[in-house]
Amino acid sequence: MTNSKKQESCKTTAICNQKGGVTKTTTTANLGIGLAMQGKRVLLVDIDPQADLTTALGWPDSDALPMTLADIMEKTVNDEEFDCYGAILHHEEGVDLIPASIELSGMEMSLVSAMSREFTLRSYLSLIKHEYDHIFKVRMDADMLDMIESVKQYGVLVPALVRPANDGYQMIAGHRRQKASELVGHDSIPCIIRNLTDDEATIIMVDSNLQRERILPSEKAFAYKMKLDAMKRQQGERTDLTSVPLGQRLSGKTSRELLAEQNPDSNTQIQRFIRLTNLIHRRVSTVMKSRIYNRLTKRGVINEVYIRKVYGKSKQIRFISSKTVCPVGYVQTKHPMFKKKSVCKYTVEGREEIHENLKFDTSGLLKLMRIKETRRSIEYMDNRISLYAAQYGKCAVTGQYLQIDELNCHHKTPLKSGGSDRYDNLIIVHVDVHKLIHSSSPETITAFLERNKPDKKTLAKINELRVLAGNLTI
Numbered sequence: 454m455t456n457s458k459k460q461e462s463c464k465t466t467a468i469c470n471q472k473g474g475v476t477k478t479t480t481t482a483n484l485g486i487g488l489a490m491q492g493k494r495v496l497l498v499d500i501d502p503q504a505d506l507t508t509a510l511g512w513p514d515s516d517a518l519p520m521t522l523a524d525i526m527e528k529t530v531n532d533e534e535f536d537c538y539g540a541i542l543h544h545e546e547g548v549d550l551i552p553a554s555i556e557l558s559g560m561e562m563s564l565v566s567a568m569s570r571e572f573t574l575r576s577y578l579s580l581i582k583h584e585y586d587h588i589f590k591v592r593m594d595a596d597m598l599d600m601i602e603s604v605k606q607y608g609v610l611v612p613a614l615v616r617p618a619n620d621g622y623q624m625i626a627g628h629r630r631q632k633a634s635e636l637v638g639h640d641s642i643p644c645i646i647r648n649l650t651d652d653e654a655t656i657i658m659v660d661s662n663l664q665r666e667r668i669l670p671s672e673k674a675f676a677y678k679m680k681l682d683a684m685k686r687q688q689g690e691r692t693d694l695t696s697v698p699l700g701q702r703l704s705g706k707t708s709r710e711l712l713a714e715q716n717p718d719s720n721t722q723i724q725r726f727i728r729l730t731n732l733i734h735r736r737v738s739t740v741m742k743s744r745i746y747n748r749l750t751k752r753g754v755i756n757e758v759y760i761r762k763v764y765g766k767s768k769q770i771r772f773i774s775s776k777t778v779c780p781v782g783y784v785q786t787k788h789p790m791f792k793k794k795s796v797c798k799y800t801v802e803g804r805e806e807i808h809e810n811l812k813f814d815t816s817g818l819l820k821l822m823r824i825k826e827t828r829r830s831i832e833y834m835d836n837r838i839s840l841y842a843a844q845y846g847k848c849a850v851t852g853q854y855l856q857i858d859e860l861n862c863h864h865k866t867p868l869k870s871g872g873s874d875r876y877d878n879l880i881i882v883h884v885d886v887h888k889l890i891h892s893s894s895p896e897t898i899t900a901f902l903e904r905n906k907p908d909k910k911t912l913a914k915i916n917e918l919r920v921l922a923g924n925l926t927i
Contacts, residue, residue, distance in 0.1 A: 507550065630642060673726055859883055
């Protein structure tokens with residue numbers, strides 16, 4: 454709910470970003486659950502064909518669901534009749550969800566020829582938004598069970614109150630009676646239709662629910678705040694100030710004093726209830742922080758190779774349940790590099806560009822292709838050629854260009870230790886480096902260090918390969 458002079462029936466927030474891995478799903482789930490903890494009714498809509506939000510909330514097999522957002526949009530575009538509440542899933546933490554599926558990726562082509570395609574989702578949400586403009590939750594408590602039994606025997610004795618909204622009606626009072634009727638199997642309930650403003654609808658909704666025998670303190674607090682704001686707007690007072698210091702209207706009484714006269718709680722009690730809404734906000738913030746903070750630790754091991762390579766040097770790395778959490782502020786991006794139009798294998802100039810981009814002498818690659826080792830597998834021979842091209846004919850440790858007689862293809866994990874001839878287990882290095890990786894002789898190690906004088910970065914690479922080979926670091 455908002456506190457603008459013309460109160461909106463429901464607030465819609467879009468969380469989107471074309472870049473992946475920027476916590477869109479995490480933000481949406483936590484924000485939605487946080488708002489639900491504040492007493493608000495929340496609907497989450499997953500519009501990602503990958504269905505990450507649907508999976509995160511406990512429905513991993515979204516393709517098996519009977520109805521998803523793709524089905525809703527397809528029926529909306531084709532103007533077919535469907536149950537607008539049929540796809541809504543109810544989560545145990547108090548939020549509702551409209552799930553997505555991979556079929557959503559094909560909707561883009563269907564929407565190309567659709568009229569007003571940019572309003573397809575909005576038109577559907579307009580049918581159900583009024584259901585999320587109510588701060589009182591329908592709970593399956595003892596009173597609700599009694600109401601279900603009463604509706605089953607006698608039907609709905611007291612009509613619900615609705616007002617015209619869009620192409621249908623918005624329910625103001627009677628949500629519990631409606632829910633009980635749905636559970637019993639009735640497809641309609643008696644209603645009274647009235648033309649009400651937003652503020653009038655808010656006051657009636659609050660009054661009808663405050664009469665309940667059992668009501669949560671948080672519900673009463675938000676109800677009093679909503680009604681007080683509506684009364685202030687009806688009196689024409691500013692909403693950014695409290696009502697006490699202002700010129701008092703209506704026989705010198707403030708809105709809060711009038712509210713106290715209409716309800717069993719005193720002026721002071723109502724003031725305390727309204728203050729409780731701020732405490733609830735802070736409490737929710739504290740709970741959300743503690744849920745993460747108490748599990749967040751600086752100690753852990755980065756098991757993912759890519760994360761260790763890209764983010765491993767960051768001091769902001771954290772761990773939750775052995776999972777690595779990367780800092781968003783450390784994410785580094787690169788400008789996209791477009792392919793040059795001149796690069797083409799069908800022209801002389803284009804082939805020259807390709808050969809120039811190889812950045813190493815292709816004659817060495819041809820010599821390597823002609824070398825045959827009968828004791829090695831075909832996979833080893835092919836991957837060695839691929840590695841030579843990928844490393845531009847350089848040693849992976851020292852970075853120097855290699856002649857064919859200086860080249861060795863090293864197994865990171867030795868074959869005797871369970872290694873293989875796979876591409877990711879091979880690396881092209883200088884013959885001296887290869888000897889140093891496998892050497893356990895102090896004389897050989899000392900001679901290499903004195904001759905080459907490797908820096909810390911080069912020595913770290915050598916030690917990493919020595920550990921994988923089963924040797925001690927230098």
